Amino acid sequence: MSNRLNTTPNDLRAFWMPFTANRQFKKEPRLFVGAKDMHYTTHDGRTVLDGTAGLWCVNAGHCRPKITEAIREQAGELDYAPAFQLGHPKAFELANRLVDIAPEGMNHVLYTNSGSESVDTALKVALAYHRAKGDGSRFRLIGRERGYHGVNFGGISVGGIVSNRKMFGTLLTGVDHMPHTHLPAQNAFTRGEPEHGGDLATELERIVTLHDASTIAAVIVEPVAGSTGVLIPPKGYLQKLRDICTKHGILLIFDEVITGFGRLGTPFAAQYFGVTPDIITTAKGLTNGVIPMGAVFVTSEIHDAFMNGPEHLIEFFHGYTYSGNPIASAAALGTLDTYKEEGLLTRAAELASYWEDGLHSLKDCPNVIDIRNVGLIGAIELQPIAGEPTKRAFSAFLKAYEKGLLIRTTGDIIALSPPLIISKAEIDELFDKLRDVLVNNI
Numbered sequence: 001m002s003n004r005l006n007t008t009p010n011d012l013r014a015f016w017m018p019f020t021a022n023r024q025f026k027k028e029p030r031l032f033v034g035a036k037d038m039h040y041t042t043h044d045g046r047t048v049l050d051g052t053a054g055l056w057c058v059n060a061g062h063c064r065p066k067i068t069e070a071i072r073e074q075a076g077e078l079d080y081a082p083a084f085q086l087g088h089p090k091a092f093e094l095a096n097r098l099v100d101i102a103p104e105g106m107n108h109v110l111y112t113n114s115g116s117e118s119v120d121t122a123l124k125v126a127l128a129y130h131r132a133k134g135d136g137s138r139f140r141l142i143g144r145e146r147g148y149h150g151v152n153f154g155g156i157s158v159g160g161i162v163s164n165r166k167m168f169g170t171l172l173t174g175v176d177h178m179p180h181t182h183l184p185a186q187n188a189f190t191r192g193e194p195e196h197g198g199d200l201a202t203e204l205e206r207i208v209t210l211h212d213a214s215t216i217a218a219v220i221v222e223p224v225a226g227s228t229g230v231l232i233p234p235k236g237y238l239q240k241l242r243d244i245c246t247k248h249g250i251l252l253i254f255d256e257v258i259t260g261f262g263r264l265g266t267p268f269a270a271q272y273f274g275v276t277p278d279i280i281t282t283a284k285g286l287t288n289g290v291i292p293m294g295a296v297f298v299t300s301e302i303h304d305a306f307m308n309g310p311e312h313l314i315e316f317f318h319g320y321t322y323s324g325n326p327i328a329s330a331a332a333l334g335t336l337d338t339y340k341e342e343g344l345l346t347r348a349a350e351l352a353s354y355w356e357d358g359l360h361s362l363k364d365c366p367n368v369i370d371i372r373n374v375g376l377i378g379a380i381e382l383q384p385i386a387g388e389p390t391k392r393a394f395s396a397f398l399k400a401y402e403k404g405l406l407i408r409t410t411g412d413i414i415a416l417s418p419p420l421i422i423s424k425a426e427i428d429e430l431f432d433k434l435r436d437v438l439v440n441n442i
């Protein structure tokens, strides 16, 4: 029915769209009405190659039978079960399956409904963990400039994107930020991890000295920052953060909402970089983006601090009506089955060098000032038009859409993250289309 909606501004008036210039969109709407594997179908009947896995989430491609079937079956069998003091088998089965693929020692899972909720859950676990151990003085949370951790109050407070913060006043107090790691002058056109900038991790030591370690609960970073334009950690950077956190008893949180579930060719970025945090946040690829669900992984040490702590902490006072929802759990199990059967959690490793070569072949296109990549992620940074930041990249987005390619832009950066089922021929098609946009159209 909704696929036949007319696309006049009047028909579109009621939905206040997120992260969208609503007035502009409603004059020239872009609606998807169908999807299969690597492609979307638009309301005007065109096919669009998905260069972004939706919003970094449809890792197994669209409308995959195992996932669709799992949802359908579950919806007819047990639609909802209360999440508190009661449960259902699939939520437990899923947690066991998840810890099987998680980094060693991350043996327990809390469920959420989104990346933003995973982040706020992780921050609350960190604060409560220290209290469970009798260390109530650790209240500070440290994020990073250009970090994106969703839109809830904890997430925007530790996040480091000015436009996400400035409309909302004070936010959480007791938060500080490390500098970001993007060093364009030294690291431009790097393939994989940049050489320069690993020492920026010592900025954490400076912050620790400033506030005293005894006041700091946790540090949160994205192993690869995605939403702010694909910032790949310089060599040695994450390990240094790990060492500093360990030395001072600070918990390290990796926000793996985009890197989780195979984006780098390992189940999690922690395994790709060989650095294990204390907490990992996930969402998106957990259910292939099909049903809202997130999961927060914690170490046994964190979990056991609650279980063995004072009586009043045995019940962690946090959770959602939909924590481990049966249909979401079924979708996640169907997703994990699909990933396993098709080897998708390691497929990015097989495609990474082909992807990298294709991406960097765009180096000489007009206005390209940087290209960077890791796993099946790529970014192309464009020279901004003077006085009109973001316009060049947004114009590339519109042109690419017209030519049948979905890309994502942030500022003047094009970010790419296709479904992990992409073929080499489709990688060629993606970069051919993008070259055409960059050379002839913007």
Ligand code: PMP
Binding pocket: 113, 114, 115, 116, 117, 119, 148, 149, 150, 151, 222, 226, 227, 255, 256, 257, 258, 283, 284
């Ligand atoms: N953390 C990171 C690293 C993200 O990239 C995102 C979403 N792009 C989020 C958190 C928020 O996730 P959601 O939109 O599901 O709340």
